[in-house]
Amino acid sequence: MNTFYVTTAIPYVNAAPHLGHALELVQADVLARHARLRGRPVRFLTGTDDNALKNVTAARAAGVDVRDFVDTNAARFAALREPLSLSFDDFIRTGADARHAAGVDRLWRECAAGGDFYRRTYQGLYCPGCEQFWAAAELTGGLCPEHRVAPEPVAEENWFFRLSRYTGRILELLESGRLRIEPAARRNEVLAFVRAGLTDFSVSRPAARAGGWGIPVPGDPDQVVYVWWDALANYVTALGYGSGDPAYRRWWTGPGERAHVIGKGIVRFHAVYWPALLLSAGLPLPTSILVHDHLSADGAKLSKSAGNAVDPLALTTRYGTDAVRWWLLRDPARVGDTDFTVERLIRRADGDLANGLGNLVNRTLALAWKHRGGRVSPPTGRLAGLPRGAGDSPGDQPVLAGALGAVCDRLPGRIDRALHDFDFRAATDALVAVVDEGNRFIETERPWEPAAAGRLDAVLGALVAACRLVATELSPFLPDGAARLRERLLAGDRVARPEPVFPRISGPAGAPGTPAGR
């Protein structure tokens, strides 16, 4: 069965979500919605890492109870569902869900049974921001490369995991592509790291240092499970791994796809540590790790401490869900960081959605109402806007001739390939290509001229078919905008009266650009 299980990373909740979290949620949402559109059984999981020590530090700094603090911030992540139009099926909270603690306990015991734990006194350089130890050689000028602060020397007795045992098997997984990492640049970084040889790592912390926060090590209550071990386990604990839930078997042990969408800062945890833990416990592995780069805002790193956090809730309130989702899917580079500005968001929404797609649909509907009273005779089959696979018969042929027909015919396949490659720019390019060709088609055919009267029905039929196809294929990307398009394009031989589906954010076309965000 062609199941698709897709997850985001679970962010720690030391503050409210920023635009980088929205990026990852929207990317995973598109993959989930697209797989559903193609008829695949899908489960989409997100959640929060409640057990991170950073949460404890931030709560203490704010002078509030840790549990209240974590609950409040976790709720802000879950509340992104409506404003971002997310379709996740489940939301796990590692500190509040009993299924999580039960699953961590079981996973730990399985690894222990495999002989992969031992106790050792450890001295190292620890970055509280990363919640990980750094080797001196990995630091940049003595500072954590992520946080630009000097890590603290820490000496303590911990449980260690025999990661070194798994170097050969992890390498084989990555080289064979059985564990696929996109893009290739990130895969190559992981390969170089593994080829250098893996070293055992610490997987517990003294409970005293964690202030009792976290999940106790089974059989050793003086230690709590290292938060990364705990957090990674969420991908199976949420499915009920700890309680023998059939969902675990369906989504994790079957022949389907298991994809983790993550940021580039945590690739090692997902492509090395996590597979090693699963190998140790004798569990199946993820099939794909899909890695996005980072966003900055007005040239500065996105973080609360830097004071420039872009609030996704405020952006959707001001500019709408479609505009925010479209920017997140259209602009960020597949490899390399991308800078967000309100001007760029407006330029994309006005250029691609209002002037491009909105204009194409409006012109088509206006022609249909002016000359045919809202009646059209659309072609049947694939280009009538049916999802591929839902209405095709073997005899279906492309029914639109010329460049518009060709670009429509290629659209579903181009989107499938782009999303398989975790390339949202290529996927949105494919949609924009049909819109551009549709607007060009109108300019070439000039259907409003008397000389075109004889081919008006064919031209209108082709345009409506192309618009309906775009509305369908757009739906994973902009579910709200696509629903409004379908309300105008209807089905069969009727279309609704034109009405702006994507109003310009910066005002009417031709007016001096006054961005609403200024």
Ligand SMILES: [Zn+2]
């Ligand atoms: Zn750090």
